[in-house]
Amino acid sequence: MRFTSLSGLALGLALSSTAAFAGEIVLNSDQSDPAPKKAMEELIANFQAANPGITVKWNNFDHEGYKSAINNFLKANPPDVAAWYAGNRMAPQVKAGLFEDVTDVWEKNGLNDQLKSAAPSMTIDGKKWGVPYTYYQWGIYYRPDVFKANGVNVPKNWAELVAACAKLKAAGIAPFAIGSSQKWPTGGWFDYMDLRVNGYQFHMDLTGGKVAWTDPKVKAVFDKWAELVKPGYYIENAAALDWQDAIPQFASGKAAMYLMGNFAVAPMMKAGLKEDQLDFMQFPEITAGIPMAEDAPTDTFHIPSGAKNKDDAKKFLAFVASADAQTKLNATLGQLPVNSGSAKPDDKFLKAGFAMLSSAAGLAQFFDRDAPAEMASAGMDGFQEFMVHPDHQDAILARLEAVRAKAYK
Amino acid sequence: MSAIAAQPDAPLAASWWKRNQLQLAPWLFLAPGIFAFAVYVMIPIVQSVSLSFYEWDGLTPDAKWVGFGNYTELWTDPDFWTSLRNNVAWLVMYLLAVPAGLAVALFLNQNVTGIRVYKSLFFFPFVISQVVVGLMFRWFYAPNFGLLSGVIKTLTGSNIAILADDRYATYGIIAAGLWPQIAYCMILYLTGLNNINSEQVEAARMDGARGWKLLWNIILPQLAPATFIAVVVTVIGALRSFDLVSIMTKGGPYGSTRVLSYYMYEKALSEYGFRMGYGAAIAVVLFLIMMVFITYFILQMLRQERDA
Incomplete structure (x- = not known):
């Protein structure tokens, strides 16, 4: 016992x-x-x-x-x-x-x-x-004080966005900040242009390899994008900067908008922006009637x-x-x-993001998470080149189409 | 009798080693070296070459045989040709380090107080890591706050972002690479200058040789061994350039500063790299290019040894 x-x-x-x-x-x-x-x-x-x-x-x-x-x-x-x-x-x-x-x-x-x-x-x-x-939303972070000082209203659609850019540029302010030496920030731009021009399903088909990069609908995306690239609505020498390096220009008011993920808010605040100097807006509509899908x-x-x-x-x-x-x-x-x-x-930013994502027509992950590795890498190289040489568009698209033929097996 | 009969036996057993000692000893001494050379050099080369005939993502166990598929793809890959072209640019521009190193060495080869300090200062760039060199030049070139872009701006009125412009980026990186490479060539020449036969120089002086004539006919021939080594290390250095590209531009903007070694890394090992076979094919091409130079150098050395 x-x-x-x-x-x-x-x-x-x-x-x-x-x-x-x-x-x-x-x-x-x-x-x-x-x-x-x-x-x-x-x-x-x-x-x-x-x-x-x-x-x-x-x-x-x-x-x-x-x-x-x-x-x-x-x-x-x-x-x-x-x-x-x-x-x-x-x-x-x-x-x-x-x-x-x-x-x-x-x-x-x-x-x-x-x-x-x-x-x-x-x-x-x-x-x-x-x-x-x-998860977190992507969208346009902007400077309400800079908008106000230059008489710009928050743009609701593409025409208003382009007009706002022209006005800011005329005032000596770069409309958009971006740093593309790490090439992924350009992927965010392409995602939104494609989601707004062609919609969620087309974007998923494209990143899924089902649509040719030489498709006229893809060309339409780049043509729209060129309306921002050709007049120089991005900060100068963006390809020499990391995304963090572009924040000081945004914080000092030399640039008015920044398409980014919500993780950028913390470094933006740290760069000296106050609550009322930073706001968030959804990427505006381009093709009327297409349901708004987001990167998240x-x-x-x-x-x-x-x-x-x-x-x-x-x-x-x-x-x-x-x-x-x-x-x-x-x-x-x-x-x-x-x-x-x-x-x-x-x-405030998360509330806005949560509301936006809750009513989104679809959630994309991000270009380099939706497309397979080889396509993502070549694609973002192409976007980076497009943002410097918009006239290379056809050559870039032909190259991406050649990569598509190999990357989806 | 039996003791006498046994006698030849014992030395015979011992003498196998004795008889073959002369043949075996070199191999025994070489064995560690051969082993290391095989494991770290020969076998990887063979593996790379065989891997270049496969399509393999580096993760899954099964690799697919594609024969020369990777090589035919390279032939039509514009990024590969960009990388190759940049390698040629590296090779040509990097060789500037040899005359530049010679110039600095000649300049420093004098007896002034504190010359040792100056020599070490000039040698300094070679001592610091390539990563640090790359970072420093990146800041030096940086638009808006970099020293060089400031100078360019005051001279021309416009800002040039050297590393973000596909026309200049590669040359910007090569310039950064030249800085330590010149120091390296300089030190090679300085040691060479120490061994110059002063009697010959004096004799030449008495015969009235001076300036360029003296340099060309008397000094340079005596520096030939140093020149040979300087060219070898510079050519090899240009072909293996990787660190600076990786630190300064990561091959960008849009792949315009890639060199073969970096393109191989990008395709096979980087964030988006899952193509081991393709990367291996690039490595094989780079290896073959290097072999051309290495073979030439080795033949040259053999010839010198034979003449000596």
Whole structure:
């Protein structure tokens, strides 16, 4: 009797010790900017408090470096959780079997309901490959004080936008700030031009490789875009600047508008803009009657298939997906929670973004997440060239069409 | 008797090593080197060449045999030709480092107080990392606040963003690369100048040679070994240029500053790069170009050794 109770005690001890050392999960991600970094630190602290016994070892990568590092570490030294992006951007990793199927995490935690809006962009071959934790709107951030000083009203459609640009330019102000030395900001411009000229379905077909780049409808997009490029409605030497480098010109009033994602608000405020000097507007209508679709990139967490501690990693994913965790995380990030049960944001830009995205006709991820890697890279090279040499349009489109023939296999 | 009979046996067993010692010893000494050379050089070359016949994304286990498909695609790829053209520009312009290095070396080859300090200052750019050189030149060129763009603006009245303009960007990067390369050639020539036979110089002086004549007929021939090494390192340096392109422009604007090594990286390993086979094909082309020069250099060296 005594003997069995002792062994029972030993068993109990053994159990408690496995619980105590339940494990460590290694988390690789790229929250290198100040606000995201703080948000991650809080998220990890909250997760560890809610799951005593699990510690998170966080490797924070530089934002740009992470994108080329991920394929290496997924194969050579996989962490337990890795940050990445939704849509076509995760397709190479999923197809290569580097990400774990986490459909069970979605089912067990009721995520199919709570994360419904993001479910299609997390699904490949009918399975879920990660959980989304944040998304954010794209749109035009502008300077209401500069608009007012130059007698410009917030443009409601393309004609008004072009007129506003002409007026600002005449006053010696660059209408649009952009920095295209990292080429992705040009992808945002193309997305919006195409979404507004041809609509959501056409844009998805184009990034999906179903439409030729030499199609007249694509040419129409570039012709419209040329109405801003040819008169020089962008800041000078944009190709020499990073997107952050262009912010000082926007903050000092040398440029009046900036097409960007909502993550730009924090650095814009930091550059010295006050609440009433910065506002947000939806990208105006171009082709009348086309329902307005928006860019709203979703950031995600995945479990690499080579992870050593998948059980705890799944706990982490479930935690990140929960309504409460997303509320807190996104409050610090300054972005929108994906979970429909999360508290609505009370920040002015997020409110505007949330309202806009809730009524959107469709959500695109972003050019380099909707199009496969090779097409995305060549495409953004082309957009960058177009913004400097709009007269190269035909050559660019012919080149992109040649890439399309190879990139979708 | 048996002891005597056994005697030849024992030395025979020991003498296998003794008999072959002379043949074996060199190979034993070479073995570590051969091993490292095979693992780090020969085998990767063979692997690259074989990989260039496949279509492979670097992630999935199955690679598809495409024969010379990657090479025929290269032939019609405008980006590849841009990269190749830029490599030629690098090669030609980079060679300016050799005469420039010689000029600086001749200038510094005098006995003034503190000359060692000046020499080390001139050598300094070669010591700092290429990444730092790239960053410094990026700021130097930056429109609006860079030193050079400020100068250009006061001279011409307009701002030129050198690294964002496809006409100048490659030359801007090469200029940045020349800075440390000139220092390198300079140090090669300075050591060469130390070994100049002063009697010959004096004899030439007595015969009335001076200035260019002295330099051309007396000094330069004696510097031939230094010139040879300077050309070799400069040509190789031009062909492997990667760091500066990566730091200063990332191949942009719109791919106009790519060189072969950077294009290979972009296609195979970068953020959007999933084409290992295509990247390998680019690497093979670069390797073949390098082989032309390397073969020439090696033949040249062999000839010198034979003559010596």
